[in-house]
Amino acid sequence: MKQTLEEAAKEYWDKWLEENPNANHTRIVSLGFAFIAGAEWQSKQAIELLSSVLENWVHGGDADCIIAEFEEKLNNV
Numbered sequence: 001m002k003q004t005l006e007e008a009a010k011e012y013w014d015k016w017l018e019e020n021p022n023a024n025h026t027r028i029v030s031l032g033f034a035f036i037a038g039a040e041w042q043s044k045q046a047i048e049l050l051s052s053v054l055e056n057w058v059h060g061g062d063a064d065c066i067i068a069e070f071e072e073k074l075n076n077v
Contacts, residue, residue: 009035047071 009032017023050070054063 006036043074046074 013028013032017025017028047067047070051063051067054066
């Protein structure tokens with residue numbers, strides 16, 4: 001099953017809230033946003049890493065096309 005980051009985070013937090021009914025909801029929401037921000041940061045780092053690796057392997061426009069395709073697929077995961 002393909003699941004977006006937001007869906008996975010919501011599923012996790014909903015389950016956690018069921019198990020911890022007295023939890024501070026403001027803190028939970030803040031942690032959810034922090035989780036999403038961290039995942040987006042990791043995505044950008046993966047793209048930068050791929051770019052640096054491809055600089056040594058591919059010359060010309062091919063590297064840009066490969067990076068763009070990788071970024072598109074990464075955003076659709």
